[in-house]
Amino acid sequence: MISSYQKTERKTGSEQRRQFLCTVMFCGMLMLLGKAIFLQVLEKDFLKHQGDIRHIVDVNVSAYRGKIVDRNGEPLAISTPVKSVWVNPKQVSDVASQHITGLENLLKMPHGKFTKIIEKNADKHFVFLKRHVSPVVAAQVKALKITGVHLDREFKRFYPSGEITGHLLGFTNIDDAGQEGLELAFDDVLRGVQGKKRVMRDGKKNIIADIEEISSPVPGRDLQISIDSRLQYLAYRELKLAVKSHQASSGSLVMLDAKTGEVLAVVNQPSFNPNDRGDLQGYRYRNRAMTDVFEPGSTVKPFVIASALDGGYVSANDVVDTSPGFYRIGRNVVRDFRNYGVLGLTDILKKSSNVAVSKIANEMPAEEMWGFYNRLGMGQSAGVGFPGEASGTLIDYQYMDDFEQATLSFGYGVSMSVIQLARAYTALADDGLLHSVTLFKRDYDEDSQRVFTPKTASNIRAMLEHVVEKDGTAYKARVAGYSVAGKTGTVKKIINGRYSNEQYLSLFVGMIPAQDPRLVMAVLIDEPTVGGYYGGAVAGPVFSKVMSRSMRILGVDPSFQRDQKKPLVLAVQGYRP
Amino acid sequence: MILTRVLLIVVFLGSAVGVVYNQYQARTLFIEMQRLKVSLDRYETEWGQLQLELMTLSEHSRIEGQAYSRLNLVTPKYNEIIYIKQ
Numbered sequence: 001m002i003s004s005y006q007k008t009e010r011k012t013g014s015e016q017r018r019q020f021l022c023t024v025m026f027c028g029m030l031m032l033l034g035k036a037i038f039l040q041v042l043e044k045d046f047l048k049h050q051g052d053i054r055h056i057v058d059v060n061v062s063a064y065r066g067k068i069v070d071r072n073g074e075p076l077a078i079s080t081p082v083k084s085v086w087v088n089p090k091q092v093s094d095v096a097s098q099h100i101t102g103l104e105n106l107l108k109m110p111h112g113k114f115t116k117i118i119e120k121n122a123d124k125h126f127v128f129l130k131r132h133v134s135p136v137v138a139a140q141v142k143a144l145k146i147t148g149v150h151l152d153r154e155f156k157r158f159y160p161s162g163e164i165t166g167h168l169l170g171f172t173n174i175d176d177a178g179q180e181g182l183e184l185a186f187d188d189v190l191r192g193v194q195g196k197k198r199v200m201r202d203g204k205k206n207i208i209a210d211i212e213e214i215s216s217p218v219p220g221r222d223l224q225i226s227i228d229s230r231l232q233y234l235a236y237r238e239l240k241l242a243v244k245s246h247q248a249s250s251g252s253l254v255m256l257d258a259k260t261g262e263v264l265a266v267v268n269q270p271s272f273n274p275n276d277r278g279d280l281q282g283y284r285y286r287n288r289a290m291t292d293v294f295e296p297g298s299t300v301k302p303f304v305i306a307s308a309l310d311g312g313y314v315s316a317n318d319v320v321d322t323s324p325g326f327y328r329i330g331r332n333v334v335r336d337f338r339n340y341g342v343l344g345l346t347d348i349l350k351k352s353s354n355v356a357v358s359k360i361a362n363e364m365p366a367e368e369m370w371g372f373y374n375r376l377g378m379g380q381s382a383g384v385g386f387p388g389e390a391s392g393t394l395i396d397y398q399y400m401d402d403f404e405q406a407t408l409s410f411g412y413g414v415s416m417s418v419i420q421l422a423r424a425y426t427a428l429a430d431d432g433l434l435h436s437v438t439l440f441k442r443d444y445d446e447d448s449q450r451v452f453t454p455k456t457a458s459n460i461r462a463m464l465e466h467v468v469e470k471d472g473t474a475y476k477a478r479v480a481g482y483s484v485a486g487k488t489g490t491v492k493k494i495i496n497g498r499y500s501n502e503q504y505l506s507l508f509v510g511m512i513p514a515q516d517p518r519l520v521m522a523v524l525i526d527e528p529t530v531g532g533y534y535g536g537a538v539a540g541p542v543f544s545k546v547m548s549r550s551m552r553i554l555g556v557d558p559s560f561q562r563d564q565k566k567p568l569v570l571a572v573q574g575y576r577p
Numbered sequence: 578m579i580l581t582r583v584l585l586i587v588v589f590l591g592s593a594v595g596v597v598y599n600q601y602q603a604r605t606l607f608i609e610m611q612r613l614k615v616s617l618d619r620y621e622t623e624w625g626q627l628q629l630e631l632m633t634l635s636e637h638s639r640i641e642g643q644a645y646s647r648l649n650l651v652t653p654k655y656n657e658i659i660y661i662k663q
């Protein structure tokens with residue numbers, strides 16, 4: 001009874017259950033279908049976007065910027081990997097306050113700055129917190145494990161010699177692109193090519209895996225320049241001291257290799273430290289030796305005498321009567337410091353007589369004198385390829401009268417930069433060959449041009465050796481053990497269109513050793529206010545101090561022509577500092 | 578006929594195993610590469626730090642200062658120098 005009842009019950013029950021299940025399954029299928037349509041059609045854009053975020057992306061890989069090294073391979077500018085800290089404000093939530101404080105302390109932020117940044121940039125995905133932190137700090141930041149705070153690898157540029165090479169090298173901006181100096185001029189050489197890699201990222205933008213390298217970063221090339229960092233350091237130190245002790249407004253110094261035209265040192269004051277450019281002002285980062293021009297004054301006199309010798313307008317034994325100490329040309333008067341009387345060519349240079357060079361200059365046709373000046377590179381850039389390099393000016397001979405020609409002979413009416421002046425002197429230093437100047441290392445200058453005959457050039461050098469004698473204008477420029485040929489200049493500055501009697505430029509240009517010069521150096525001190533203003537007294541000692549050490553560093557044999565007290569000489573074999 | 582089938586099955590199985598093996602190897606190598614990249618990165622950073630340290634320590638002004646103050650070296654005057662001719 002019971003069993004038959006159960007049997008019928010079960011039969012109808014199973015039929016119902018079957019229908020029920022079918023309905024449920026059909027509904028399930030409909031729901032799935034609906035969901036599929038919903039996902040595929042209605043929600044497609046949103047989902048695709050979400051997918052992309054989690055998806056595979058291409059990221060840039062920063063390339064290593066080439067080093068700048070000096071002629072001996074000493075690094076002058078170098079990039080090292082550092083980390084930059086950034087935050088995705090959208091991911092930041094509920095960070096423990098001690099972590100925030102920790103982060104702010106590590107990044108040297110004022111308290112509360114982090115929260116402020118997050119609130120301000122709430123709609124952004126990427127905000128730098130601090131760029132270029134040291135690896136140590138980066139590791140500590142990483143250890144805090146704050147969600148949304150990430151680290152990226154970048155390169156930071158370091159300049160080990162700091163202010164000593166600041167003007168020359170220039171600097172890069174935070175994105176490692178050249179901004180000034182050589183960094184700017186040769187940015188395309190130094191700069192590498194960014195690479196690209198495909199990576200997989202999670203929703204928090206963390207890179208979970210590298211998938212493939214699309215293009216590997218190409219590191220920039222290293223740049224070897226002609227500078228000798230030892231000489232550069234010496235030059236910088238002495239120039240800085242001189243500018244400071246004479247309380248001058250600025251100063252520049254250029255040292256060239258007399259045989260190759262390579263720039264061995266170029267320094268300026270005031271300078272700046274490229275590693276710390278917090279208060280960078282324009283006047284500090286100008287490379288004055290290359291960009292600023294001035295009237296070279298008496299330093300051009302040797303060129304006038306050389307031109308006159310080569311042109312046959314004077315001969316080596318001629319004398320010039322400079323009395324009564326002035327020389328009238330039309331309505332104008334050229335004056336000497338005092339009446340020097342009758343002077344030979346050597347004494348003209350030794351005493352730096354304006355009257356005598358004016359008289360000699362007026363013997364020459366203006367065009368010919370102008371031709372010599374022009375060939376010495378006046379009015380044309382020295383061609384170093386430095387950004388903002390000056391070319392100076394030289395007035396046209398067609399508009400030159402006798403007085404203007406006379407002023408040109410003692411260095412007024414023409415303007416040039418320190419590097420142009422040093423370059424012009426290579427024509428005297430290397431037996432009449434004017435060298436091209438370069439900032440790159442080379443063994444031979446293929447672009448030298450003959451300006452003077454070898455005989456004239458060596459004659460002039462012999463005359464200029466007397467300048468550093470006791471009664472010459474630059475006794476303080478002498479270098480113990482080495483013969484020096486050089487010329488001083490004390491130039492009146494133009495203030496409000498008139499030549500000032502209070503503001504001067506002190507100049508000295510010299511070659512060493514005089515018989516067969518290895519180095520040429522030009523020193524300019526602008527507006528010395530303490531301890532005199534004559535070129536020989538202000539710029540001369542800088543030459544002496546820098547050169548005496550440079551000779552030792554370069555291992556140049558001392559010259560004994562004028563100093564026979566020393567018994568025997570010459571470098572010990574293998575001596576190479 | 579049967580022989581061809583057996584041969585095909587063997588080849589098929591062989592290639593399947595090969596694919597798996599290669600995948601495995603690729604993964605192993607990839608992991609290895611990742612590991613090396615991380616250490617390379619670490620070495621590069623360290624190298625940079627060491628270079629900076631070297632440059633700081635070998636700075637001309639520092640060397641000069643050390644020579645004068647710590648080692649009490651002096652620059653000989655010209656007349657104190659004896660040149661030896663070789």
